Amino acid sequence: MRPDTPADHIAEAERLERTAGLYPEDTEHLLLQAAAHLELAGERDRATTLYDRLLAPDAPQRASAPTLIRALKASNLWEYGHEAEARAIIDGVRAAAPRDPAPWVIAAESLESHDELAQAQETFTEALELLLPQPGGEGAPASAPSYEQRPLLFGRHRVRRLLGAEHDAWDALADEISSSPVPLDELHDPKRIWSLGSDNPAELRAEISRIQAELGSYREALSRPFPVAVLHWPSAELTELLTAYPSLESEYPSHEAHLSTIEASLRELASSGTPNLGIVTGTVPSYEAFAASEGAQPTDVSLLPQYATTLAARGRAAGWPPEAGAGCWCGSGRTYGDCHGVS
Ligand SMILES: [Zn+2]
Ligand SMILES: [Zn+2]
Numbered sequence: 001m002r003p004d005t006p007a008d009h010i011a012e013a014e015r016l017e018r019t020a021g022l023y024p025e026d027t028e029h030l031l032l033q034a035a036a037h038l039e040l041a042g043e044r045d046r047a048t049t050l051y052d053r054l055l056a057p058d059a060p061q062r063a064s065a066p067t068l069i070r071a072l073k074a075s076n077l078w079e080y081g082h083e084a085e086a087r088a089i090i091d092g093v094r095a096a097a098p099r100d101p102a103p104w105v106i107a108a109e110s111l112e113s114h115d116e117l118a119q120a121q122e123t124f125t126e127a128l129e130l131l132l133p134q135p136g137g138e139g140a141p142a143s144a145p146s147y148e149q150r151p152l153l154f155g156r157h158r159v160r161r162l163l164g165a166e167h168d169a170w171d172a173l174a175d176e177i178s179s180s181p182v183p184l185d186e187l188h189d190p191k192r193i194w195s196l197g198s199d200n201p202a203e204l205r206a207e208i209s210r211i212q213a214e215l216g217s218y219r220e221a222l223s224r225p226f227p228v229a230v231l232h233w234p235s236a237e238l239t240e241l242l243t244a245y246p247s248l249e250s251e252y253p254s255h256e257a258h259l260s261t262i263e264a265s266l267r268e269l270a271s272s273g274t275p276n277l278g279i280v281t282g283t284v285p286s287y288e289a290f291a292a293s294e295g296a297q298p299t300d301v302s303l304l305p306q307y308a309t310t311l312a313a314r315g316r317a318a319g320w321p322p323e324a325g326a327g328c329w330c331g332s333g334r335t336y337g338d339c340h341g342v343s
Pocket of ligand 2: 328329330331332339340341
């Protein structure tokens, strides 16, 4: 399900909050997701309440990523007029020097979106000095950036282009690893924006929305800490499911077809550029419990993707595709390359 209207986002946030009530051990994941939906719905004060709930000293579970939560809270606060508080929290995030790139990216992008370009650049640079140091003098950084570190390089490149700074080794690395169809230097070229002027407002708007889309996709990836997951029923579970709920046979004509559909769906998602894919394994008792918690019947096929999302939010997803040479996700015992990974 991809909610689009504010009402959809609020409904999804409330569903995630209810799920958090059922699975206290997964509260942090679920409430962060709920807060992201509330932000998208424009319910920023409600999002702040959730961040505060996770950060409260007397919270039932200590937050596992408190610096990330503080960065998200600051970014949200600044969007609805609480600039001084947001700045103070961002200073605290920088001073905490987290090893996770995500709080750095959120803090720097928040500064950037409020035109604090010099501070945004400093924030990105502090993060890279800590996480991906440049070797002295010339050359690329010592180690290849991880998937999570890449937004630091791209964000810093973008801010430095806006500031008119010369490229350094980190910028060169950003250019090198970018997979954008438009070269990064072109995408981040401020002249493309400023020189257009008012004689072609449509083109100006197109450029701005292009840059915003790029920012938005990073933000979305960060606020979506669990994979986009497809639901897998092992053979015995599928038999039990269809015996109990025969009408679901329209969804699952055979186990073999079910497995092929899973692989095909994931390949399609991957080719459309969806990052962070996974597979979750269903069981009949947990599916029935989920349906009951939603006040719905297990025969309601619209529950199936929600069940998959909930399992993924609870950390139950296996990453897809499997590593080369690893066993296939279907459990056949063959390697992925010799089973569903065959091209
Ligand atoms: Zn460049
Ligand atoms: Zn397989």
